[in-house]
Amino acid sequence: MAVALESARPAAAAVARPMIEVDRLTKAFYDSEGDRVTVAVSDFSFSVAQGEFVCIVGPSGCGKTTVLRVLADLEQQLSGDVKLHSAMPPAMVFQEASVLPWLTVSENIALPLSLKGVPRAQQDARVGELLALTGLGDFARARPHQLSGGMKQRVSVARALAEDREILLMDEPFGALDEQTRLVLQQELLRIWGATRKTVVFITHSVDEALTLADRVLVMSPRPGRLVAELTVPFERPRDVVEMRRDKRFWDMTYEVWNLLAAPGEV
Numbered sequence: 595m596a597v598a599l600e601s602a603r604p605a606a607a608a609v610a611r612p613m614i615e616v617d618r619l620t621k622a623f624y625d626s627e628g629d630r631v632t633v634a635v636s637d638f639s640f641s642v643a644q645g646e647f648v649c650i651v652g653p654s655g656c657g658k659t660t661v662l663r664v665l666a667d668l669e670q671q672l673s674g675d676v677k678l679h680s681a682m683p684p685a686m687v688f689q690e691a692s693v694l695p696w697l698t699v700s701e702n703i704a705l706p707l708s709l710k711g712v713p714r715a716q717q718d719a720r721v722g723e724l725l726a727l728t729g730l731g732d733f734a735r736a737r738p739h740q741l742s743g744g745m746k747q748r749v750s751v752a753r754a755l756a757e758d759r760e761i762l763l764m765d766e767p768f769g770a771l772d773e774q775t776r777l778v779l780q781q782e783l784l785r786i787w788g789a790t791r792k793t794v795v796f797i798t799h800s801v802d803e804a805l806t807l808a809d810r811v812l813v814m815s816p817r818p819g820r821l822v823a824e825l826t827v828p829f830e831r832p833r834d835v836v837e838m839r840r841d842k843r844f845w846d847m848t849y850e851v852w853n854l855l856a857a858p859g860e861v
């Protein structure tokens with residue numbers, strides 16, 4: 595089954611229209627003989643509204659990346675219904691910064707545009723905007739080996755934004771970074787998201803990262819991943835990633851999610 599892409603709907607309907615609708619998704623992986631090996635995700639349903647930031651948390655191996663790959667139309671042989679109400683396929687950011695070492699920061703960011711044959715002047719203008727948006731202005735001509743891990747990941751985010759796709763899929767993008775860099779990039783991502791209002795699905799192992807970023811957190815069970823709970827995150831925006839850690843509700847919710855992860859029940 596291929597993921598269905600739809601044309602964007604008229605702006606009048608754009609307030610809280612669903613951008614992503616997943617209905618009873620089940621995905622199993624088979625060995626070469628066709629015998630079932632692993633059911634990664636089972637009967638998983640959720641939706642994401644336009645402009646919403648949703649985080650998915652769950653134990654290792656519960657199928658989080660599989661869900662993201664399904665949304666990116668990278669998986670075949672699944673059951674259920676997956677609809678993306680966007681004219682363009684989603685952009686993706688992975689855990690490992692996927693920058694090309696022989697290209698400069700600007701060239702890395704411009705890559706999706708140059709591959710599409712976008713005229714050079716347009717590329718330059720877009721790259722200029724993205725360098726400013728992601729705080730990389732001083733590093734336009736640097737090559738990846740001259741960058742820290744956090745900066746490389748900024749390049750990955752900038753490149754994912756280059757084509758201005760409506761849906762951004764992020765698979766543990768800050769998972770390989772130290773705690774302090776992670777916090778800085780969470781704040782940056784919140785600012786970028788505030789400026790662009792993409793529809794974001796963000797996977798993380800970190801409960802506090804999910805609560806820091808998301809409008810809603812989906813909690814998955816151990817494999818086969820099912821939806822255990824769906825929590826609305828009450829913190830007002832714009833958020834300050836440090837200040838919000840002084841809020842008792844933040845720790846109460848952290849505790850609640852940890853309890854769900856420790857003893858998953860069915861919704």
Ligand SMILES: Nc1ncnc2c1ncn2[C@@H]1O[C@H](COP(=O)(O)OP(=O)(O)OP(=O)(O)O)[C@@H](O)[C@H]1O
Nearest residue numbers: 623624632634653654655656657658659660661817
């Ligand atoms: N191509 C594949 N072939 C066979 N099994 C696979 C394949 N991809 C994923 N799996 C299995 O599906 C299950 C879910 O994997 P997935 O990577 O989606 O989990 P995850 O929640 O993202 O894990 P983690 O948090 O550790 O990254 C795992 O048991 C994994 O071994």
